[in-house]
Amino acid sequence: MTFKPIGDDIRGLLKEWLDNPETRRVVLQRTWQSAVGETVRRRCRAHHFDDGVLTVQVTDSSWEPQLRSMSRELADKVNDALGGDWVRRIEWVVDGPQDRSGAAPRAGPPERSRRKS
Numbered sequence: 001m002t003f004k005p006i007g008d009d010i011r012g013l014l015k016e017w018l019d020n021p022e023t024r025r026v027v028l029q030r031t032w033q034s035a036v037g038e039t040v041r042r043r044c045r046a047h048h049f050d051d052g053v054l055t056v057q058v059t060d061s062s063w064e065p066q067l068r069s070m071s072r073e074l075a076d077k078v079n080d081a082l083g084g085d086w087v088r089r090i091e092w093v094v095d096g097p098q099d100r101s102g103a104a105p106r107a108g109p110p111e112r113s114r115r116k117s
Contacts, residue, residue: 014027014082014083014084018049018082018086024049025046025049028046028049028078029045031046031081032045032056032078033045033046034081035078035080036077036078040067040070040074043058043059043060043063043067044056044057044059044063044067044092045057045059049086052086052087052088053087053089053091054075054078054087054091055091055093056090056091056092056093057094057095058092058093058094058095059095064092064094067092068092071089071092074090075087075088075089
């Protein structure tokens with residue numbers, strides 16, 4: 001019986017998944033969620049991956065500069081989780097329109113207490 005290193009098979013399977021547009025998004029989203037940690041995960045999500053560029057949607061515009069400054073560190077974490085140099089660069093986009101102050105709009109109108117007559 002001959003044993004074969006499983007790492008090569010896993011890397012091959014991962015390459016297949018990342019080369020396939022149908023599975024690429026799922027693999028990157030799940031890898032992003034597990035690699036970057038809870039604080040970052042709550043503020044953004046992996047959205048698209050193409051030609052080494054990972055596009056990440058930021059849900060809170062006030063976090064975008066901080067996340068941008070962490071780009072290399074976060075790309076390294078994702079690459080470590082994937083076991084290769086897949087992500088060369090992260091592109092940050094704020095999800096949704098902003099008002100003049102740069103703040104993202106609220107999800108809905110503020111709740112108001114109603115009086116029963």
